[in-house]
Amino acid sequence: MSAAPYWPFLVYTAMVFILVAGMVIVSSLLGTRHRQRVTGEAYESGMPPTGSARLRLSIKFFLIAILFVIFDLELVFIFAWAISIHELGWPGFWGMLVFVFILAAALVYEWRMGSLDWTERAIERRLGERREAMAKRWKEAEEA
Amino acid sequence: MTPSDLQALLPHIVVAATAVAVMLVISFYRNQTVSAVLTVAGLFAAAACLPFVWSAEADAVPPLFRVDPFGCFHIGLLLTASVAVTVFSHSYLEKYRMERGEFYILLLLSVLGALVLTVADHFISFFLGLELLSVSLYVMVAYIFTKKRAVEAGVKYLFLAAATSAFLLFGMALIYAELGTMAFPEIAAELGGGDGLRSPYLLAGTVLVVAGAGFKLSVVPFHMWTPDIYQGAPAPVTAFLATVSKACVVVVLLRFLAAFDSDAVPGLYLALTVVACASMLTGNLLALLQDNIKRILAYSSIAHFGYLLVAFVAGGPAGAMAATFYLVTYFAATLVAFGVVAYLSPSDREADTVADYRGLFWSRPGPAALLSLALFSLVGLPLTGGFMGKFFLVGAGAEARLWTLLLVLAVSSAISIYYYLRVVVAMYSSIEDTPQTRELSEPFAATPPYGNTVGAVQALLALGLLVLGLYPQPVLAMIQSVTRTF
Numbered sequence A: 001m002s003a004a005p006y007w008p009f010l011v012y013t014a015m016v017f018i019l020v021a022g023m024v025i026v027s028s029l030l031g032t033r034h035r036q037r038v039t040g041e042a043y044e045s046g047m048p049p050t051g052s053a054r055l056r057l058s059i060k061f062f063l064i065a066i067l068f069v070i071f072d073l074e075l076v077f078i079f080a081w082a083i084s085i086h087e088l089g090w091p092g093f094w095g096m097l098v099f100v101f102i103l104a105a106a107l108v109y110e111w112r113m114g115s116l117d118w119t120e121r122a123i124e125r126r127l128g129e130r131r132e133a134m135a136k137r138w139k140e141a142e143e144a
Numbered sequence B: 001m002t003p004s005d006l007q008a009l010l011p012h013i014v015v016a017a018t019a020v021a022v023m024l025v026i027s028f029y030r031n032q033t034v035s036a037v038l039t040v041a042g043l044f045a046a047a048a049c050l051p052f053v054w055s056a057e058a059d060a061v062p063p064l065f066r067v068d069p070f071g072c073f074h075i076g077l078l079l080t081a082s083v084a085v086t087v088f089s090h091s092y093l094e095k096y097r098m099e100r101g102e103f104y105i106l107l108l109l110s111v112l113g114a115l116v117l118t119v120a121d122h123f124i125s126f127f128l129g130l131e132l133l134s135v136s137l138y139v140m141v142a143y144i145f146t147k148k149r150a151v152e153a154g155v156k157y158l159f160l161a162a163a164t165s166a167f168l169l170f171g172m173a174l175i176y177a178e179l180g181t182m183a184f185p186e187i188a189a190e191l192g193g194g195d196g197l198r199s200p201y202l203l204a205g206t207v208l209v210v211a212g213a214g215f216k217l218s219v220v221p222f223h224m225w226t227p228d229i230y231q232g233a234p235a236p237v238t239a240f241l242a243t244v245s246k247a248c249v250v251v252v253l254l255r256f257l258a259a260f261d262s263d264a265v266p267g268l269y270l271a272l273t274v275v276a277c278a279s280m281l282t283g284n285l286l287a288l289l290q291d292n293i294k295r296i297l298a299y300s301s302i303a304h305f306g307y308l309l310v311a312f313v314a315g316g317p318a319g320a321m322a323a324t325f326y327l328v329t330y331f332a333a334t335l336v337a338f339g340v341v342a343y344l345s346p347s348d349r350e351a352d353t354v355a356d357y358r359g360l361f362w363s364r365p366g367p368a369a370l371l372s373l374a375l376f377s378l379v380g381l382p383l384t385g386g387f388m389g390k391f392f393l394v395g396a397g398a399e400a401r402l403w404t405l406l407l408v409l410a411v412s413s414a415i416s417i418y419y420y421l422r423v424v425v426a427m428y429s430s431i432e433d434t435p436q437t438r439e440l441s442e443p444f445a446a447t448p449p450y451g452n453t454v455g456a457v458q459a460l461l462a463l464g465l466l467v468l469g470l471y472p473q474p475v476l477a478m479i480q481s482v483t484r485t486f
Helices: A004-030 A059-083 A085-113 A120-143 B003-008 B010-028 B032-048 B050-054 B069-093 B102-118 B123-141 B148-179 B184-193 B200-217 B225-232 B235-242 B244-257 B266-287 B293-314 B316-344 B365-379 B385-399 B403-428 B435-440 B442-446 B453-470 B473-482
Strands: none
Touching: A004 B200, A059 A085, A085 B010, B003 B010, B003 B050, B010 B032, B010 B050, B010 B102, B032 B050, B032 B069, B032 B102, B050 B069, B069 B102, B069 B235, B069 B244, B069 B316, B069 B453, B069 B473, B102 B123, B102 B244, B123 B148, B123 B235, B123 B244, B148 B184, B148 B200, B148 B225, B200 B244, B200 B266, B225 B235, B225 B293, B235 B244, B235 B293, B235 B316, B244 B293, B244 B316, B266 B293, B266 B403, B293 B316, B293 B385, B293 B403, B316 B365, B316 B385, B316 B453, B316 B473, B365 B385, B365 B403, B365 B453, B385 B403, B385 B453
16 A cells, blocks of 8 residues: 555645644734724724724624525525526426425515514514413413 | 335425424414424324335435335334324423424424435435434424523534534545545445455545444443433433434444445454443443433433444344344333433423432322333343343344453443432332422422323333333344345
8 A cells, every 4th residue: 555645635634734823823923912092993994983893783684694694595506406407307397396495485484483574563563472372372271 | 306216205205394384384373282293293194105115126216315124114213203202392392481383393304314314325315314413403402492401402412413524524525535436335335345444545534434423323432422411401302312313323324334344344343342342331330420310311322322333343134133123122211211201300490310200109100110111121121122122132242253242241231230220219219208308209299190192102112112022023023124135
């Protein structure tokens, strides 16, 4: 068994270590360490920053961002199908139809869970509905 | 995808469709019982498809899947266990004021992952099935998010499963780099003609894949996560973790290791032997130190998968038969044990300390009798399924002349009697001693009487345990016919 075909693997492993160590060491060597009055301030095109950097974003933004990421990723699969549509033929079409149906079912679920509600009033209303429904179920369960 | 391919994958399709159906039903009508009944119906429908699948050709749906009788048998086993877990979950979640329908979607998805693993014949389906199983399990472990321990266990499981996936993927990549194929039969063909694990890539890849599977089976030295996660997870989820999520990995590992001839790769079998001995001894010795019944069962499951590895090392049809029969008996006993824990747990904590079970027989004879039967089977006492399971393991080991393994098996089984019987003794001891012990058994006063579905399912499982111990021939004949190909 010759070791010849394995040297690229060893070089690769060595490079991983060198790269990671290098990133830590070089940046600690070259990095400046001065600490003055405005060093820690955000630099925004020369404008003095106003207010705190700790903004309170509504959880809605997070939710919408996550939903976007999920559906955006699903799009990747649809693209992969679209470029090979001729090779896949009808079986591919039916497969994609099932896939899109499952996506649609997930969207229905999100809609009904209130993930797509935007205004405060709509969210309050839906939460209220769910709270009431849950309380009703518990009451029934306790009576039973 | 031809119609016959679809026919072969019918159970998987039914389970997947049930998950979507449960999700749609929850969107419009929330009711835990409706979700649970729909889940059970879906699982039964999937099981009802099995006769059609069984008649399908042995090599159905290449290259990703291999739907053979061996896979079908395990699909049936996993579906049965999942029905039991669903029933336990229903009564367990009744105690919590939270949205509970989503639990069944997650359960169905992880069952789907497990079913994919049982017929996986390719690294791609192996990995996809494992991820589907694990990702749903993270959430199921942390489902009761008001409990700190459950969330802690969920996060631990997340990290662990992510690390496992990394191991597996890297191992698969190395094997692919060397052999240029990811299909198990082709790997077997490549290895068959050569001189075993001829290159460092192949050796490292195989070790990494086996290590990844070892994490899922929680064999020593990959067992550290088991007690914490078993303790923190809700009891029905623990039952699922201990049975379904392990059995499917056993199946895929049996298929994968069938490619490795024990004469060609002695190193791999030596490693498996060491892991088996370490698991049997560590699991049984550490269980002696535990006061928490869920942790005891966690260590006991580490030991049980050590026993099971004896069958792996033995190999051949006898080994596969012993492993499968052992899985069946282990399933029944573990499900009964965790089912009793789930049933007795009040809503504010898990009924999991040995002190909780003191005098249980005098206040609740039903659960106490079932739990003792399950523990007797886990010890391997005669008349229970566990005895027959161990008997066949020892038979397979003796046929392959694995005397060291059998010696360790005998010694560690003897050790295990102590901690199982400790729980049993606690259950039958008198409770009139002190006011303190009376207070301990008080939480059980709130649990409903034992005449419900949970009781029926547990009684059926316990009956199965007795049947496996007294009259194993029908099951045995079936297992022998499905493991002939190994």
